Amino acid sequence: MCTATLTGVRSACSRTHTGPAEARDAESWGAVGGLEKSLAFHLSGHILHSVHWQNMTGPKDGGGEPLVQDGVGELADAITESFGSFAGFKAQLSKAAATTQGSGWGVLAYEPLSGRLIVEQVYDHQGNVGQGSTPVLVFDAWEHAFYLQYRNQKVDFIEAMWRVINWQDVARRYAAAKERGDSLLLNL
Numbered sequence: 001m002c003t004a005t006l007t008g009v010r011s012a013c014s015r016t017h018t019g020p021a022e023a024r025d026a027e028s029w030g031a032v033g034g035l036e037k038s039l040a041f042h043l044s045g046h047i048l049h050s051v052h053w054q055n056m057t058g059p060k061d062g063g064g065e066p067l068v069q070d071g072v073g074e075l076a077d078a079i080t081e082s083f084g085s086f087a088g089f090k091a092q093l094s095k096a097a098a099t100t101q102g103s104g105w106g107v108l109a110y111e112p113l114s115g116r117l118i119v120e121q122v123y124d125h126q127g128n129v130g131q132g133s134t135p136v137l138v139f140d141a142w143e144h145a146f147y148l149q150y151r152n153q154k155v156d157f158i159e160a161m162w163r164v165i166n167w168q169d170v171a172r173r174y175a176a177a178k179e180r181g182d183s184l185l186l187n188l
């Protein structure tokens with residue numbers, strides 16, 4: 001959990017802070033664009049961080065790629081089907097994370113319209129995202145370790161993240177997202 005973004009979500013939603021409630025009460029909509037942007041930023045930042053922490057494990061148990069013998073064959077097949085190969089997927093997600101803008105992310109998401117996995121490049125926590133896609137593996141391209149431990153060497157930082165991925169967690173998220181694949185409710 002990222003305390004800063006969670007505080008931001010509460011602030012953006014809460015009746016106890018200056019925000020949407022005051023705007024509604026006063027029918028004063030001059031700031032609605034900024035309020036909505038703030039809500040999207042903090043809400044998305046909190047969600048992506050919450051997934052991010054669970055996507056990782058120690059280097060002894062994590063990293064590599066999803067394999068049938070580790071019980072994550074369905075995820076491995078979906079990656080191959082969606083990207084052609086694991087190497088192609090890894091290259092695309094790494095590049096998306098390395099070149100994103102602002103408080104940016106590289107995201108592997110389940111896209112319910114096509115039923116496939118896609119890579120999304122998210123900037124400022126909330127930008128550039130297709131409606132309804134569910135993040136299953138997220139790379140925080142601006143986490144504190146990037147500045148402190150890796151001295152702004154983003155490629156090294158991203159390569160290190162690949163070494164601690166918890167594929168069991170990613171596979172669980174993929175399976176759950178696929179099972180709830182009607183989340184867009186397009187055919188009601």
Ligand SMILES: [Fe+2]
Pocket residue numbers: 049140142143144
């Ligand atoms: Fe972060």
